[in-house]
Amino acid sequence: MSNEVFTAVKRRKVGSPTMKSVMLYMADSASDDGSGIWVSKATMAADLEFKSKRTVQGAIGDLMAAKLVSEVGQRGCSHGYTIEYRINLDAVMALPVTRARNAPVPQYVGGAGNAPVQEMHPTPAPDAPHGVQEMHPNHPLNHKGTLCPANADTHKISNSDFEKFVGEFVEVYPRCGDLEAIENELQSAVENGVDPAVIMAGAKAYAEEQAGNKRQYTAFAENWLAQERWKQHSVKVKAPVERLTILQARADAIREGRDYLTKTLSPGGVRELITAKLITEDECRKAGVQF
Numbered sequence: 001m002s003n004e005v006f007t008a009v010k011r012r013k014v015g016s017p018t019m020k021s022v023m024l025y026m027a028d029s030a031s032d033d034g035s036g037i038w039v040s041k042a043t044m045a046a047d048l049e050f051k052s053k054r055t056v057q058g059a060i061g062d063l064m065a066a067k068l069v070s071e072v073g074q075r076g077c078s079h080g081y082t083i084e085y086r087i088n089l090d091a092v093m094a095l096p097v098t099r100a101r102n103a104p105v106p107q108y109v110g111g112a113g114n115a116p117v118q119e120m121h122p123t124p125a126p127d128a129p130h131g132v133q134e135m136h137p138n139h140p141l142n143h144k145g146t147l148c149p150a151n152a153d154t155h156k157i158s159n160s161d162f163e164k165f166v167g168e169f170v171e172v173y174p175r176c177g178d179l180e181a182i183e184n185e186l187q188s189a190v191e192n193g194v195d196p197a198v199i200m201a202g203a204k205a206y207a208e209e210q211a212g213n214k215r216q217y218t219a220f221a222e223n224w225l226a227q228e229r230w231k232q233h234s235v236k237v238k239a240p241v242e243r244l245t246i247l248q249a250r251a252d253a254i255r256e257g258r259d260y261l262t263k264t265l266s267p268g269g270v271r272e273l274i275t276a277k278l279i280t281e282d283e284c285r286k287a288g289v290q291f
Contacts (some may be wrong), residue, residue, distance in 0.1 A: 061267030202230025
């Protein structure tokens, strides 16, 4: 925790209560230069009492769009890796203060005085790449007093890829009920080592089986997942589809106004479509998706 970063964020106008609470939470986990933030979005959502981690994802997307927060690397976790963030102190200090009568808060209260913001975290080697690491140096100790390595049997999947996986599952499965329950069941399965491709193959096979059947006789997705019924409908996993094909399908779905995308596609995923020139910003605004 950095008292300096936390105080700086606390006394600045960020833009909304949700963005402010998420940024304060991140500041509570940051080093003095604003880096080293790698708490999972699900943990943030639970501690901040949000109904879903999608609220956290949206707030972080807004903070990144405002250049108050940036991605700097990846850290190993139980289901692959989580994204490491950094609070951009220069941008924070440029925000208007919450109480104008107070004097500006110095970036560093003690020790080095008003030392400038460092470009590199003081701990790692200056030229070290931000690749996926098995262990963050500040990771909590396990019951044996040693660092807990990532589960070798887990199918590693990034947070952004997991969000895409949820969206693709919801699009394929024939009857979806509680989206949050579906996401929780999918996350539990992946954390227990199930290959997402196997679940998708089973969902597609079940959808084909239920084609023409009355809707009331089709299992809700959350129940189907809880019962691990993909095992009953598993088929041979097909070769991965080319990335451009997937992106094009998502762009087409936005234009067609499929509601699930407005709930599952992250701002970063939308920006990827815009950068690839598969969709325009005006089309995204018209569909109501954030970017």
